[in-house]
Amino acid sequence: MTKEAGKGARPTTVRLQKISRAFIESAALNAAIDLELFTAVSAGHDTPEAIAKHAGITALNADRLMTMCAACGLLSWKDGRYENADDVERFLVAGKPSYAAAWLRFAQADWKRWGELSKHLRNTSEIRPIGDYETMTVEQARRYHEATSSIGFGAARRFVKQVDLTGRKRMMDLGGGSGAYSITAVQNFEGLSAVVFDLPPVATVTREYIEKHGESDRVGAQAGDFTKDELPKDCDVAVMASNLPQYGAEVIQQVIGRAHDALLPGGEMHLVGEMLDDDRTGPTDAAIWGLLEALANSTGTTHTRSDCVGFFENAGFEDVSVHEFIPDILVRVSGRKRE
Ligand SMILES: C[S@@+](CC[C@H](N)C(=O)[O-])C[C@H]1O[C@@H](n2cnc3c(N)ncnc32)[C@H](O)[C@@H]1O
Structure with missing residues (x-):
């Protein structure tokens, strides 16, 4: 349409x-x-x-x-x-x-909640800061990332074709889930290691993926909440992929600011997210993920490309640029920390 x-x-x-x-x-x-x-x-x-x-x-x-x-x-x-x-x-x-059936059926889990969307939209009870993640178990995280990994590794392969990380030493992968971006990046760039930073039940599952891909020497998993815990140090690359609409502007701004501060001078950050066009009329997918957060009663909402550029510039990043990533699904915004 x-x-x-x-x-x-x-x-x-x-x-x-x-x-x-x-x-x-x-x-x-x-x-x-x-x-x-x-x-x-x-x-x-x-x-x-x-x-x-x-x-x-x-x-x-x-x-x-x-x-x-x-x-x-x-x-x-x-x-x-x-x-x-x-x-x-x-x-x-x-x-x-x-x-990729696991991913293509991912939204079906919320079928009943979508059927009561107006009830969720009328909900005025206290916001849950990390939404549905609050109660996630290891078993749920395993199912969740069976779905994300069925397309995440494809997206990660596209990422390493678009972004040259030659000479980079260490990457932090914020909300890295299955570790798709980290595992793929270390396999493509010699001398690179990575740390996936994700919530505790997910970090357990991340370690299973790292082991399965034989990358335990070069990829680690650190359990933490990126909205409040200290971020990994000594990294010259930060990636945050596919969790943008799960948080409101204030949280995203704060996380990008802290990632900027944690990065080494001259480091680079890439935000790969479901961004809304600046005329706010699409793509539908970006709107869907924002609306989904009404079901979770989180702070999450949809952010435009220029909102994301603003988050980077306010954080202090330079050379901020917007790149098409997966048309109608994901956009990449990148920036560099001053030397
Ligand atoms: C849709 S998955 C994306 C996974 C991976 N980045 C990818 O693209 O394949 C979103 C991930 O963000 C993580 N996440 C969400 N909120 C988080 C938080 N506050 N702290 C750490 N990780 C978080 C989730 O646990 C989940 O693993």
Whole structure:
């Protein structure tokens, strides 16, 4: 949908009807993943009858679901047989290294809370400073990062292609989760080590990822809350990725300020976040992550690209610049600490 949709020609209800029922598209996608429909189609079970047998559902229901998936562009249909769309084939066929179902179902965990959004928006009880993270257990952190890692390592590979860290010695990875950025960075830049700084239950899970990737000598995990605990020292690189809308402006400003102060002179910082365009009309993804924080009753909200540039400049960073990272999803803002 374009930003201009709904303007110009005489309005009809069509666009509004589509938005009002968009959650059914999500339901169909989630059900198809549950039933391993795309994995089965890829293996040649490409008719409703074959899917019915494979998934243990009726042929009528298989036909309903496949029709919906085709209408959403997830499948195409020719001569009675279905085929996965290219992105579905790459990311939703179980067993492929690029399988990202855990991330694509990440928002589904909040399905019931989204259904009561107006109730959450009316909530005026005291804000929870770190939102849903307050009560996170190690087991929840493990599930959470099974999802983030299924796309985080891809984002990290893009990061090391965009950002040359040659000659850098030590990176702090604030809210580093699975350690995707740290693990990928040390594997790409000789002489670099990294410390992932994340909440205590997450740091336990981070260590599992570091070990699995064989990087325990070069990547460590430090447990802490970046909104109040002391940040790692002796680093000449700071990265903070994919946690921007989880906090309000005051907190983000304060964390970027403290990261600036903790960095060695001449060090660089990269904030990779779900930023809103400066005209505040998109991308939708940035708005979604900000709105999600209403469910958690945290300080979190969406920040624009210029808000983020302002956070860096107020912190004292120089050469502050904005870079496209993953179109419609993530933007990177970078700055350098004076020598
Ligand atoms: C969406 S994950 C992103 C993980 C990783 N940076 C990536 O891009 O793959 C957000 C991470 O920020 C961490 N986080 C959020 N608030 C934090 C805080 N106050 N202190 C430390 N870590 C925090 C969460 O625990 C979680 O691991």
